[in-house]
Amino acid sequence: MSPPEGELRAYRLTLAYDGTNYFGWQRQPEHPTIQACVESALAEITGDERVKAYASSRTDTGVHAIGQSAVFRTCRWQAAADKIPFALNTKLPADIVARDAIDVPLDFHPLRASTGKRYRYQIYNARKADPLGARMHWWVRKRINLTAMREAAAFLVGEHDFFSFQSTGSPRQNTVRTVSQLTIEGQQHMDGDLYTLEIQANGFLYNMVRNIAGTLVQVGVGRERPEWIRDVLAAYDRRVAGATAPPQGLCLMEVYY
């Protein structure tokens, strides 16, 4: 059943998943994770039990992805790279899908090689919840002012030290990042509004998008003024910013190379 050994090759997968039922990307001994599922499916299609998958981003428990990228190496896949997703999808659970696979150099590193990433954060603003979208958004009851939230967001665009937006747990030496895009679109949805925040940067700190979302909502609901964002950036203190927004609103959209 195992394909014969050949030359060692590296492949970059593009993965989409509904993270609701997983304890994030990274393999854990006692809990289901995306990495464990992907590696197990890769082992099945290659016959190589030791195959490892390395992602560009270790998404947290409950966080989703449309364009996660992960790299694996094997000498046991002889067909074209673009056949990998079809083989893999027959072995993956329904909430994880391989969208694409391409050949990459053997020393390709999915995070270091990337020039940036884009995330989406969705907020549903209404007095009653939307049960159909609940797995994909943060439900905020208090009325949000989109204009105020957009004004606040504008202070985050460009190169800044995002230390105040970094959760503890995975600290980075250098907390300066460049946010090249931060948009918030609103659309009428059921009995309220669905706000979609899209943020693109050359890199992200731990929980940075969820901390930005939580902080912008403080402005949106009128607890703080838009200019307060400047103070938060200048404070270099995580406690000054808003609370971390819940995971289900977050989705890794694309990793740029």
Place this chain on the structure above:
Amino acid sequence: MSPPEGELRAYRLTLAYDGTNYFGWQRQPEHPTIQACVESALAEITGDERVKAYASSRTDTGVHAIGQSAVFRTCRWQAAADKIPFALNTKLPADIVARDAIDVPLDFHPLRASTGKRYRYQIYNARKADPLGARMHWWVRKRINLTAMREAAAFLVGEHDFFSFQSTGSPRQNTVRTVSQLTIEGQQHMDGDLYTLEIQANGFLYNMVRNIAGTLVQVGVGRERPEWIRDVLAAYDRRVAGATAPPQGLCLMEVYY
């Protein structure tokens, strides 16, 4: 804890739910259903254990609703009707939400009083699945031609005998219905297209929307020509139409009064 008894009153609820984890609306002895959850929550807020909820539509296993309507009667709710949803939502599971409640006459019948209903059916057309939307659409791999599907849909608009689109199990004497609207919109989504079919009629036969969706996809993927829909209508034979499309694509959007 129970509110005191007062005058008997009737209320019409508007309900939204993710039907994934339920065996449809109608109460069943061994399985979780929407009706059982709603009645149990109503019993909690009214203190009336015998309260019954009657829906305009007995949605099937896995079918969703944004605008289901259901009526209940009690003499134990003394506050304004619009307070009911907030009370009820604290007792309902997260995948069922009461959006609204209004006073109705005691003899109000949620189906007979209605002048029509609108359903949505979503189809995701791509070679690889979308795991984030999988609970809300039918994944069709074979390429769909939207123009052909729209041409086919046009034959169903107006007054017709929809006998061929009625599944067995809940037969109606009169199978003539008037479809006042049947639109199909397409939008690019992930690696494919998401097609949203919206159908409004003065009434629906058992599985009518899912049978229409299954039949239109036969045309969309090129197995039949659009004009074939005329033959299906004329055949008065369920076996001539396409297979019943799966439940997760279906959502009851609105009941008109």
